[in-house]
Amino acid sequence: MLRIEHHLTPDDLDKALRRDVQEGLTARPKTLPPKWFYDERGSALFEEITRLPEYYPTRAERAILDQHAPSIGRATAARTLVELGSGSGEKTRLLLDALRSAGTLERFVPVDVSGDFLQGAAERVAAEYPDLGVSAVVGDFERHLHLLPAHPRRLVAILGSTVGNQPARRRIAFLADLRSTLGEGDALLLGVDLVKDPARLVAAYDDARGVTAEFNRNVLHVINRELDADFAPEAFEHVAVWDAEAEWIEMRLRASSPQRVRVGGLDLTVDFAEGEEMRTEISAKFRRATAEAELDSAGFALTQWLTDPDGDFALLLAHPRV
Template identity: 60%
Template sequence: MRITLDNRLPADHAARALRADAGTAFTERPRTLPPKWFYDAHGSVLFDRITRLPEYYLARAEKQILRAHAAEIAELTGARTLVELGSGTSEKTRVLLDALTEAGTLKLYAPVDVSDTTLEGAAESLCRDYPDLSIAATVADFETDLPLPGAGPRLVAFLGSTLGNLTPDQRAAFLARLRSVLTHEGDALLLGVDLVKEPSALIRAYDDDQGVTAAFNKNVLRVLNRELHATFDLGAFDHKAIWNAEAERVEMRLRARVSHSVEIHDLNLTAEFGRGEDILTEISAKFRREPLTEELTRAGLPPTHWWTDPQSRFALLLTTRT
């Protein structure tokens, strides 16, 4: 078989994780939920719409860089295996697959995602379009499990500025784990990061005029209502996108319009909200070249190449193990 699927998550992994995250969020303050709970089927559709909005430059800028430098990346890495963390539908990865296939080195694509159905659909589509490519898909949570199958040299792609969703401590732990599994000579990391820029441009990217991002943010309340039999009223919360200048990150929040109570029946919990109280649903750190270079070097992954789009909005970094 050209496609293998290794499911490393127990059947109840998502349910247990959601219960744990919600239990913490609604018994402690400040209230915080991980952004992964946006992405049920409806949330994934909304996010796809977000990537096509005029305000949301991130996806377009990253793909522009990939198109401009994919052949160079293929030449520099000579990768036999392409591993992608948080691969989703693998659509933008096709730029790398094309370049590595053209270079004649690629033998295996190894996408990693928490959704088995998404991985299966992407793998079947890629097999049709890349008849000589083998695919080893893994269902795993890359924050705690980093499976890197295949022969070296391996190129690990971590795109979409997903690194920015982690706090500095979480980033340090993640990068240390990643470095520990990059064991083959020539193994490398291709990292996509959003850069610090005018706050107005950043806020527009997370608070579009059509309200798609607001609907995406509130979708986490739909997930809680459905999965935990909660009683969140979506109309009782406003979507907020805030630039935290000190931490240099955009914060997405849901802010209570009025004081009210929410029942979370599956947790036997009542959550009280004061007027103006926030649930922090996502952080999106923005990076500068020198501090990020220092951060990666401390983790044993010093950048060797740095590419940006013409407007210097977004960057791709190629890093190598030391």
């Protein structure tokens, strides 16, 4: 059985995009949030990125689940799997299969801001698992945690190191908000990318084929289409840099020449100097001590720390601290 709840309307998304673009393009330095990468084209580009030789996180996380999903299923005995930021489904299916094998799984709740993408993914799961209740939620999980179905014994999965797209203070605040919605018997499964050789990190976000560059520039295509802007995406170079102090990768777009951009939908004109950079994403990398401390600050107790054989990535199983 498939149900879809809508907590975001097209008007909500339009207002959020307008606000983010207005604030980001008038800030110093300029910024744009990464969630606007993911229209249909951006989602397809990201799926292509996950298959690139340089991009290890997806393979590493899948390797962990290949080995440990059954023990996660037994340890949590979850009746409901909630996935925040629903992906294409391969890693999700490993968790679904593990929980079904444990004999506890009753329902799956995928959550994503993209209604069309989410509906397609949810329909595929419902078709493959006809005995499973699928309740998809179109929403922004940073804003709508309190609206998620309150089924008993939930395992909330945030995979792909999505949490790393926020700076530490916002990460902890988000995790604390999530903790406040969880009860006894609930659990959190959190994917985090680990600190490693900066050359490997930069390569993962600046691949030789230029797929990540197109993914980065896709945010300009989205703004052009949705807000009647006249960005020339080809006039912006993709940049990926490692910030050793913050321990995160920054993706930026650098103006290759002076640019004057008109955003008709906002009645806004923006100038870019030659070489000016606009940040479009951060992707924080973690150490065990840092991740455990952030979970503790948010009210969670770490119960399992699981890594792939090369130690590139970690899955953290945590429970609400009483």
